[in-house]
Amino acid sequence: MKRWLLPLVMIVLMLSGCGATLESSDSEGTNDAATEDLGTDVDQAGEDSDQAQNEVNNESSENEAATDTAVNDDITDTGETSTEDTNPIEASGNMTVHFIDVGQGDSILIETASGNVLVDAGNWNGRAVIDYLNRRGVTHLDLMIATHSDADHIGQMPLILDALTVDEVWMNGVESTSKTFENTINLIMEKDIVYYEPEVGDGIDFGDVAIDVLGPITKTNDANKDSIVTKVTHGTIDILLTGDAGIKEEATMINQFGTGLQSEILKLGHHGSNTSTSAAFLETVKPEAVIISASEKNSYGHPHEEVVARLIKAG
Numbered sequence: 001m002k003r004w005l006l007p008l009v010m011i012v013l014m015l016s017g018c019g020a021t022l023e024s025s026d027s028e029g030t031n032d033a034a035t036e037d038l039g040t041d042v043d044q045a046g047e048d049s050d051q052a053q054n055e056v057n058n059e060s061s062e063n064e065a066a067t068d069t070a071v072n073d074d075i076t077d078t079g080e081t082s083t084e085d086t087n088p089i090e091a092s093g094n095m096t097v098h099f100i101d102v103g104q105g106d107s108i109l110i111e112t113a114s115g116n117v118l119v120d121a122g123n124w125n126g127r128a129v130i131d132y133l134n135r136r137g138v139t140h141l142d143l144m145i146a147t148h149s150d151a152d153h154i155g156q157m158p159l160i161l162d163a164l165t166v167d168e169v170w171m172n173g174v175e176s177t178s179k180t181f182e183n184t185i186n187l188i189m190e191k192d193i194v195y196y197e198p199e200v201g202d203g204i205d206f207g208d209v210a211i212d213v214l215g216p217i218t219k220t221n222d223a224n225k226d227s228i229v230t231k232v233t234h235g236t237i238d239i240l241l242t243g244d245a246g247i248k249e250e251a252t253m254i255n256q257f258g259t260g261l262q263s264e265i266l267k268l269g270h271h272g273s274n275t276s277t278s279a280a281f282l283e284t285v286k287p288e289a290v291i292i293s294a295s296e297k298n299s300y301g302h303p304h305e306e307v308v309a310r311l312i313k314a315g
Helices: 002-009 045-065 128-136 157-163 179-190 247-261 279-285 305-314
Strands: 089-091 095-099 108-112 115-119 143-145 168-170 194-196 203-206 209-215 229-234 237-241 265-267 289-291
Touching: 108 128, 108 209, 128 157, 143 157, 157 179, 209 247, 229 247, 247 279, 279 305
Parallel strands: 115 143, 143 168, 168 194, 237 265, 265 289
Antiparallel strands: 089 095, 095 108, 108 115, 203 209, 209 229, 229 237
């Protein structure tokens, strides 16, 4: 296991969203803050005024695109790359996990011998996820998990739901006023897709791959705090996916699960923000490698310096 994890340790300081190849982005910068969709959480007080203006701009932008299920191809500078996958994370040959390079957002494809699962779907102002799935030849998803309703996590769900067959969708139940969320819900109903809001203790197996729900333990009706947290287990490999869950939610999980949180790979909460990834959480999870999904030179400063310092201190 350590042999294939060793190259991953080098991605700790990567600022581009990690693709299946775990390659750095060729993009020199993004305008993600200027194009962030409604409902996206801002974790620094100084960004509140920018976010208010962004929401006005975004509603206008999305209304213009609402007549088309596909995002315009001429959108540029999103921080996404289109590199092909060459080194996906594999375990025993029958589970492959792809951390797709979506810029400032999250998207993880889990391929197993018994089915495909997509956790989150990137940002609303791009199409990296649907393009990646197309290149992989993925036409069917057995399960789609939206950790929460922010548009940097459900952004391309309408594209995917429209283009692929999807058996079931899990969401946390916290609604959003964004067009992206509205389009997502409409397509779920239109296509009669099974919809479920999972609780802690729920889980699903795909052959010898288990996906267990570890959060949210306490629901607050806050999109980020109520992020669906999952642990993917295959043999001796555990991968912890935390959405945008914060430090308080991490502490609750520590109290609830203790050493049961231990995982070889951790996808950092909230794109490496200082609102997540406490020292106590790192000490409990004890990851050998971490994934940070954020765009290069993003306006939020993700990953924050103190989080990187915690990672270095934790080894």
